Amino acid sequence: MQTRTGIGLALLSAATFGTSGTFARSLIDAGWSAPAAVTARVGIAALILTVPTIIAVRGRGATMRRSLGAIGTFGLLAVAGAQVCFFNAVRFLPVGIALLLEYLGIILVVLWMWARHRQRPRRLTLAGSALAAIGLILVLNVTGTDTIDIRGVAWGLGAAVGLAAYFVLSARADADLPSVAMAGTGLAVGALALLALGAAGALPMHATSADVQFAGRTTSWLVPVIGLSVVGAVLAFVTGIAAARALGARLSSFVGLTEVLFAALFAWFVLGELPVPVQLGGGLLIIAGVVLVRIDEQQGSGNRIDAIDLGERDAEPIYDLDAEPVASFAGPRGVQ
Numbered sequence: 508m509q510t511r512t513g514i515g516l517a518l519l520s521a522a523t524f525g526t527s528g529t530f531a532r533s534l535i536d537a538g539w540s541a542p543a544a545v546t547a548r549v550g551i552a553a554l555i556l557t558v559p560t561i562i563a564v565r566g567r568g569a570t571m572r573r574s575l576g577a578i579g580t581f582g583l584l585a586v587a588g589a590q591v592c593f594f595n596a597v598r599f600l601p602v603g604i605a606l607l608l609e610y611l612g613i614i615l616v617v618l619w620m621w622a623r624h625r626q627r628p629r630r631l632t633l634a635g636s637a638l639a640a641i642g643l644i645l646v647l648n649v650t651g652t653d654t655i656d657i658r659g660v661a662w663g664l665g666a667a668v669g670l671a672a673y674f675v676l677s678a679r680a681d682a683d684l685p686s687v688a689m690a691g692t693g694l695a696v697g698a699l700a701l702l703a704l705g706a707a708g709a710l711p712m713h714a715t716s717a718d719v720q721f722a723g724r725t726t727s728w729l730v731p732v733i734g735l736s737v738v739g740a741v742l743a744f745v746t747g748i749a750a751a752r753a754l755g756a757r758l759s760s761f762v763g764l765t766e767v768l769f770a771a772l773f774a775w776f777v778l779g780e781l782p783v784p785v786q787l788g789g790g791l792l793i794i795a796g797v798v799l800v801r802i803d804e805q806q807g808s809g810n811r812i813d814a815i816d817l818g819e820r821d822a823e824p825i826y827d828l829d830a831e832p833v834a835s836f837a838g839p840r841g842v843q
Contacts, residue, residue: 513753517762520747525769527739529777530721530731537719537728541594542710546701547732549586552740553694560691570683578689581676582696586744589669591701591710592662599659606767607647608663612670613639616760619675631803639764639796645789646767674760677751686752690744722777761797768793 527548534544564571589609596605614636620626628636680689705712718725751759768790 509753513750513759514762516746517750517754517759518765520743520750521763521766522769523738523743523746524763525766526773527735527743528770529773530734530739532778533719533721533731534714534728534735537717538713538715540711540713541597542591542701542705543712543714544735545590545594546698546705546712547714548735548740549590549694549701550698551732551736552744553691553698555736555741556687556691556694556745560688563685563688563691567683567688570681571688574681574684574689577676577680578692579696580672581680581689581693583700584669585673585676586693586697587700587704589666589673590697591704592665592669596659596662596666598662599656600663605659605663605666607643608660609666609670610643610764610767611664612667612674613760613764615667615671616674616756619671620756629803631799635761635796635799635803637796638792638799639761642789642792642794642796643764643767645792646771646786647789671760673747674751674756674763677748678754678756678759680748680752682752686749687745689748690741694740694744723779758797758800761800764793764797765790 531541531544531548535541593605593609596608600608617628617632617636621628677689701710704710714728716728719728719731720726721731747759747763750762753759754762768786771786771790
């Protein structure tokens with residue numbers, strides 16, 4: 508039951524994340540800079556989650572103190588870093604190639620599990636990785652280019668690190684820290700980092716209050732901004748963190764690949780950009796890859812690392828990031 512719930516949350520997170528491009532497209536076409544759109548998305552989402560976060564962390568002072576490092580890293584890498592790197596990558600590369608580089612973060616998760624936790628990927632995981640990678644290429648419908656700018660490649664790989672950090676940090680967050688608190692505080696850190704970069708002149712920050720074109724209609728700029736912040740950030744991050752806790756870093760990251768398919772579908776519904784048959788076929792390969800990874804996890808479930816209660820409330824939790832969630836030293840897992 509918990510696995511099914513986790514997969515459902517992961518798919519919901521991928522779908523809501525997948526709306527971001529469609530919402531942002533109308534703002535950027537109207538004259539917004541990409542970093543300004545990202546900052547509005549992250550900043551408003553952080554404000555929306557302020558009250559729920561305060562309520563969620565009441566009486567959890569020790570948990571918050573233990574989690575400061577993880578929250579800071581999550582906000583800088585998974586929230587601000589991933590998006591800043593991606594939007595810098597598209598300055599030098601076609602969007603499809605930049606997105607493909609970012610989603611190499613899925614492979615980085617597998618490599619991290621291998622290097623850090625000695626969890627060598629088995630054959631089915633390798634096969635699932637290969638199918639998902641091929642499917643991702645087909646969904647993106649990437650065309651060849653004559654030259655590849657090394658600066659864009661470097662930024663794209665930076666985005667991949669941020670994406671991998673999102674899945675790993677979400678999975679190994681303190682079990683006593685509610686998902687909404689992790690999302691709210693992480694978004695706040697990311698927003699402050701983006702504002703600081705903008706104030707320093709490192710990121711172009713310009714926006715307009717002019718009407719925008721969205722779904723074939725002229726509408727207020729508030730419509731896509733609210734969509735970006737509420738649907739593409741608040742709902743996406745909260746459900747994504749909860750899914751990573753339920754499924755582990757590796758499986759949740761593979762299910763997250765469906766974001767690309769959802770993004771293509773939303774672009775079709777809203778912008779009239781119909782996915783070609785090769786993209787639909789790629790989506791099926793991604794799903795097949797996720798299934799293989801899940802089968803592999805079920806077969807290897809006997810190798811999980813269980814937490815051992817040492818009777819130390821402030822001790823660091825021990826996780827197998829790919830296993831079903833287990834109790835931590837701080838108390839029962841409280842997925843919200």
